[in-house]
Amino acid sequence: MEPIIRVRNLQKAYGNLAVLSGVDLDVAPAETVSVIGPSGSGKSTLLRLLMTLERPDAGALEIDGESPWTMMRDGQSVAADERHLRRVRGKVGMVFQHFNLFPHMSALGNVTEAPVHVLGLSRAEAKSRAIEYLAMVGLEDKAEAYPAHLSGGQKQRVAIARALAMQPKIMLFDEITSALDPELVGGILELLRALAARRTMTMVIVTHHMAFAETSSDRVLFFDRGVILEQGSPAEIFRSPRHERTQRFVESILETVR
Ligand SMILES: Nc1ncnc2c1ncn2[C@@H]1O[C@H](COP(=O)(O)OP(=O)(O)O)[C@@H](O)[C@H]1O
Ligand SMILES: [Mg+2]
Incomplete structure (x- = not known):
């Protein structure tokens, strides 16, 4: 099958700082890929390039x-x-980590906006689509609520529904639980897991949650200093990594959550 994402020798620098130093990656349609690696290794930069926010x-x-x-x-x-x-x-x-909802619009308004203005859907069509996606993220009863009255986890669910309502083939998630209170993280990971299980989209998920990456993805990429140092099945990356740096990273993260 043709990959839906194909990246070859991708490079990006900011001034003198080489952030991506030759990334190669193929992702298959409906595949779920987790991206792990130290802070500053270029994970977010790769996602911004995939989103075409940068060249x-x-x-x-x-x-x-x-x-x-x-x-x-x-x-x-x-x-x-x-x-x-x-x-x-x-x-x-x-x-993204920070949901950036429109504060003056209800949850429903936030999810309706782009399908109307970008896709040209009628208000009525966009609204029924928005209700469908709010239900998918477990917020059917919060459609009329404004962001100020939602918890961090609920706001992040609205942001996910907003992205889903555009019906993209590929969804990128950049540490979307990092700004949440710890007790809200599990529910968001559960939602990601359910979305991945539907197998209707390709998903690339940058995460610090090793147990999630291990149990919910088809493949795990370990990013280090601007390259994919190692990639493989969750079992390969977490049980028998080939590189010492991968092993050390995985162990350091596991220790912090114990
Ligand atoms: N717009 C930018 N301008 C300058 N430096 C940047 C910019 N974006 C990211 N960087 C730098 O690039 C490096 C990689 O960043 P990033 O891709 O955010 O890493 P990660 O997501 O793995 O933590 C970091 O050193 C960061 O400071
Ligand atoms: Mg990042």
């Missing part, structure tokens, strides 16, 4: 068989126009 310095990136940044015209590869970029970007959704 790579070098290397190739394809989403569903297309480069977001170039397109074909008269048999030639030329710089993408805004319309091409928006179309490819529409295949990807992202949820």
Whole structure:
């Protein structure tokens, strides 16, 4: 099967700081991949490049068989126009650590906004779709609530519903439990696990929760200093890592949660 994400020798620097130093990655449709690794190793940068929020310095990136940044015209590869970029970007959704909901809109309003303004759905269609996705994240009874009246976990569920309502083929999650009170983390991980089990989307999940990565993903990537140092099945990464750095990282995280 053709990969839905294809990355070759992807490079990104900020000034003199090389953040991605040649990343290669294929992700299959409906695959769930967890990304682990030390702070500063480039995990968020990879996700921002996959979301096309930033441009790579070098290397190739394809989403569903297309480069977001170039397109074909008269048999030639030329710089993408805004319309091409928006179309490819529409295949990807992202949820961040900080949910950034519109404070002046209800949960329903937050989930309805982009399908109306970006996809051109009618208010009525967008509303019924939003109700469906709010139900999927367990918030059917909070549709009319404003963000100020929701817990951190509920706000993050709204943010997830908002991304899902755009019906992306690929969903990227960047440490989405990191800003939550500890007692709310389990419920969000449970939701991620349920979404992955549906097998309707490709999911790339940056997480510090090793037990989650081990039990809920098809494949685990260990990021270190701007490259994927090691990748494999959860059993390979957690039970028999090939690199000492992987082993040390996994052990250091396991110790902190005990
Ligand atoms: N916009 C930016 N400008 C300058 N440096 C950045 C920027 N974004 C990230 N960095 C730096 O790039 C490195 C990798 O960051 P990041 O991808 O956020 O790592 P991770 O998500 O693995 O913690 C860090 O040293 C970070 O400070
Ligand atoms: Mg990060």
